[in-house]
Each structure stands twice: as C-alpha cells, then as structure tokens.
Amino acid sequence: MVSFLNKVMIIGNVGRDPEMSYMPSGDAVTKFSVAVNRIYNTQDGQRKEETEWFNVVAWKKLAELCDNYVTKGQKVYVEGRFQSRSWQSPDGQKHKAFDVVANTVIFLSKPKGTAVEEETIGGGEEIEPGEIPF
Numbered sequence: 001m002v003s004f005l006n007k008v009m010i011i012g013n014v015g016r017d018p019e020m021s022y023m024p025s026g027d028a029v030t031k032f033s034v035a036v037n038r039i040y041n042t043q044d045g046q047r048k049e050e051t052e053w054f055n056v057v058a059w060k061k062l063a064e065l066c067d068n069y070v071t072k073g074q075k076v077y078v079e080g081r082f083q084s085r086s087w088q089s090p091d092g093q094k095h096k097a098f099d100v101v102a103n104t105v106i107f108l109s110k111p112k113g114t115a116v117e118e119e120t121i122g123g124g125e126e127i128e129p130g131e132i133p134f
Contacts (some may be wrong), residue, residue, distance in 0.1 A: 002128050006081045006117075007079070007080075007081060008078075008079070008080055008081060008082045008100045009077070009078070010034055010054055010077070010078050010100065011032065011036065011075070011076070011077050011078075011108065012034040012035050012036035012037070012051075012054070012075070012076070012077075013035050013073055013074065013075055013076075014032055014033070014034055014035075014070055014071065014073060014074045014076060015032070015033035015035045015053060015072065016032055016033050016072055017071060017072045018029050018030045018031065018032040018058075018066050018070050019028070019032070019069075020060050020063060020064070020066075020067035022080065027059060027060055027063075028056070028060055028061075028063040028064050028067070029037055029057065029059055029061070029063050030058045030062075030064070030066045030067045031056065031057050031058075032053045032056050032066065033053055033054065033055055033056065034053070034056055034076060034078060034100075035051050035052070035053055035058070036051070036052050036053075036054065037049055037050070037051050038050045038051075038052065045073060054078075054099075054100050055097065055098070055099045055100065056078055056099070056100045056102050056105075056106045057079075057083075057099045057100070057101050057102065057104065058101075058102045059101070062102060062103070062105065064104075065104055065105075070105065070107075074107065074108075074109050075107075075108040075109040076103050076105055076106065076107060076108060077104075077105070077106040077108055077120035078100055078102050078104070078106075079102065079104040079105075080100045080102040080103045080104070080109060081100070081101050081103075081104060082098065082099075082100060082101075082102050083098070083099050083100075084097070084099075085097050085098075085100050086101065086124065093132045108126060130134050
C-alpha cells in the first residue's frame with residue numbers, strides 16, 4: 001500500500017515560451033507557465049471562468065526537449081509532482097512559490113511554426129488531440 005503520493009496532472013495552454021538554463025552540474029533546466037481554465041456556474045446561474053497559472057519546471061533531457069518544441073499558446077498535458085520553494089529577498093521579505101516538476105509533457109496541439117505532429121516527450125504514451133490521458 002502506498003502511504004504517500006504527490007502527483008499533479010494539468011492540461012492547459014503554455015503562457016510563455018520556455019526559458020532554459022544550465023546548472024553548475026551541467027544539468028539543463030527549463031521553465032515555462034501553463035494556464036488552466038475552469039468554467040463553472042454560480043448559484044444564481046451566471047457562467048464564470050477562472051484561470052489558474054502553474055509554473056512548470058523540467059530537468060535534463062526533458063528540459064532540452066521542452067525548450068526545443070514547446071511554444072507559447074500550445075496546448076499541453078503535464079504530469080509531475082508539486083514542489084514548493086522559499087527564499088528571502090535582500091530587503092528581508094519572505095517569499096514562497098510553487099512549481100510542477102514535470103516528468104511527462106504531451107503535446108495536445110501542434111507547436112506553432114513547426115511541422116511536428118502531436119508528440120510525447122518524457123514518459124507516458126501518445127494520445128490523440130482532445131483525448132483525456134487518464
């Protein structure tokens with residue numbers, strides 16, 4: 001029996017082109033954001049839409065693939081784990097941020113400006129556009 005689980009699955013649109021850098025160890029790290037929309041009806045029947053933004057971080061080979069193929073506006077499925085990080089700014093203020101550390105990224109739409117079809121990068125299986133992967 002599993003006593004602990006930290007798993008995040010999101011489907012949304014990439015909010016900004018990925019930014020890749022390298023750690024002193026030589027490992028690649030790529031960061032990008034994903035917007036996930038939620039549509040619901042209020043108690044008085046009004047339709048509302050909310051957008052939740054997720055920071056996504058990919059490492060090593062997945063980071064390089066995301067940097068090469070993920071583009072702003074593209075629909076993606078991201079699977080990974082939720083991670084928090086804290087720091088203190090020079091003026092003494094404490095800050096906290098939350099990231100999805102990706103282990104799978106699946107294209108649900110074509111990257112803009114390329115001929116690449118739907119493709120899976122990282123782990124996971126290929127899925128057809130519009131098919132929910134769970």
